[in-house]
Amino acid sequence: MAAWDVERLLLTGMQRRRLLMGVSALTSLAIASQFSRRVVAQPKFSDYPFKLGVASGEPLPDGFVIWTRLAPQPLNGGGMPNQNVEVRWQIARDPKMQQVVQKGTAIATPELAHSVHVEVQGLEPNRWYWYQFKAGNDTSRIGRTRTAPARGDRLQKLTFAFASCQDWQNGFYSAYRNMAREELDFVVHLGDYIYEYGPDLSKPRQHNSPEIISLADYRNRHALYKTGFHLQAVHAKFPWIVTWDDHEVENNYANLIPEDDQTREEFIKRRANAYQAYYEHMPLRLSSLPKGPNMQLYRRLTFGELAEFFVLDTRQYRSDQPCGDGLKPRCAEALAEKATMTGKEQERWLFQGLERSSARWNVIAQQTMMAQFDFDARSDSETFNLDQWDGYVAARDRLFNFIQQRKVANPVVITGDIHSSWVHDLKADFSNPASPTIGTEFVGTSITSDFPAQFIAPVTAALANNPHTKFFDGAFRGYVRCQLTPKQWRSDYRVVSSILDPQAPASTLASFIVENGQPGAQNA
Structure with missing residues (x-):
């Protein structure tokens, strides 16, 4: 059996x-x-x-x-x-x-x-x-x-932190050392809890095996990460809400489509192994117990009348990345109506939940950057990351249209994946800066995973072509601390001085607020 x-x-x-x-x-x-x-x-x-x-x-x-x-x-x-x-x-x-x-x-x-x-x-x-x-x-x-809090509780304050992308090999978990000292109600982890790669001898510490494939491999890799003292401390101090991205299985996989040349049968078995090990190492309910290569992870959590969290799974059900994936101009595939990040069932569940929500803040916790971002600094050409929602334009349009038409209260998206810090106004039409702002996205940097230093200058140069992007930083690692009240959301970008120093202190790099009923971020 x-x-x-x-x-x-x-x-x-x-x-x-x-x-x-x-x-x-x-x-x-x-x-x-x-x-x-x-x-x-x-x-x-x-x-x-x-x-x-x-x-x-x-x-x-x-x-x-x-x-x-x-x-x-x-x-x-x-x-x-x-x-x-x-x-x-x-x-x-x-x-x-x-x-x-x-x-x-x-x-x-x-x-x-x-x-x-x-x-x-x-x-x-x-x-x-x-x-x-x-x-x-x-x-x-x-x-x-x-x-x-009880479902109808008129909660006056809620404080949490969100994090992602903690590649063991890149450095030490000094960000978690600092997070453990925060006063939080809970922690949200947005994916890439482990990385599947084999050891890299150029890094400050190494993985414990070649690239992981078997159930035993995935168990040992999760165990390696769980031995991190500061990670254990944060787990022991606060409840966690977790979801995955790609590296819990394999980089940039999409549904049952692997990144490399594995056969479908090989990848199905690999995904089943990865999902089982993930369940075994996370504080999840029985409802998330995997059945072979399938696992129910998207879900909703409510915190009184103040906040409702919609935790998404944008890997297990998505269609393949369009145009061959990567950073490039969009082809017709990226605009296709059938392209999906969430699959039809999860999309329907999300829309129903948003429509029924009576919360002051509606939080979509998910993996890859939702806002459009043209990485090309030239005005006569475009470059998009097609693993992000920019490769699934129709799916994003359906969500934004729904939010706008149903007047969803205070939608805020929290995101990981890209190993850098961003703040975006979510626009009804990104090609028209004068179009309505329908929500706000806070993208957190990584705990340790690299954002290549050579990309910082080109991204900074491209900001002029993306006026809805209010903030970018690619130099620092850390987490985002969020405090919600009935009147205001505040996000503090907490970063450590170095991931090579296990005792590195944290400081606040930048802070932003969103006022109740006024979508879009402002400097705090």
Whole structure:
């Protein structure tokens, strides 16, 4: 039986028991039964089993997901025996874990790399909780997480950070060191959590294997990234909302179309491996459990009446990049009506959600730059990045037309991918600077991934041909901190002095605000 089918098999008939045990614990027990293995309650590990830390995510008003993975030898397949292991967990109101409000047992199975995803329910909205795991005689670090506000709550402030693109080889996670010191409600990661490439000896640190293909490869690569001390610290301090881009599988893949010359069958298997390892290492709900090469990742999260987040997946369903991909003038393919970033079903889901939303701020969290940008500084020619929404013009037009016609309140797009910082006014017609501004896009730089220095001057020169672009920086790495109130959105571009120094401090490079009811960014 395929590993990705296991958890799904045994959900039927469990609803009556949720109040007693919690759905994730039951599902894990069912997995153990399905494989007819003895559950080991007092295992003996070859080393400390919680080396990959703890994490939480998917905040709802009554709960969240807490995650860990047992891996005493994280870079060597995990180092766990081929047996099911009992993992105890508890939730408390205090950081010393003395006021325990919930506890239970989950089963870590070999089929899911001994990862544990506990969906905690029945908690109070809009408050901090602490959590911890125990397996055998070993105890994890204590994590902190937070429930979302109640759906109708008139929330006065919400603070989060978003990040992306953390190539291990390029440098150190000093950005996360600084993020861990922020006062945030949650973190949004917009993709490229890992990179699939083999080692590059010219970089300050190297990947742990050649380019990854197999499930074991992807597990070891995720484990390598998860050993990052500062990354673990941010996971342990805040709940995360995650989505992927391309490098979690392969650079610039589109749906079931690989970048290189793999056969379709080879790439389907590779994508299934990558998706399973991604689920195993992220604090995601059971609803995101992959089935082969397919995984449900787009979803909606609400924070009182203040904000609704639409988390997109622009890789799994997109049509192939037009015109042969790359930086070049558009061909007819880039304007085709059938070209899609999201697929029809996700696009319909997004439009329905935007139309029904009563939130003050409607946030589209996604991967590649949505605004048009002509990279050519000459006035008589054009150059576009066709992996971005500029290669899918009709799909972008459909979204912008919908936002304008349905008068969606305060649409703000947050974006990663391009390893540089940008701020755009989203225009109804980018070819006409006088056309209405229908929203705002904040594009965050990378945690470590390179923006080639030789591209900075040409992009800067091209800004004159893109008057809707209010800010660009390609020199610094970091993250974006956002604070929302009913009256205003503020984005602070937080950057580190160097990714070669693990202790590098952060500073605010630039700040922008969006006023309620007035789309478009202004300098703070």
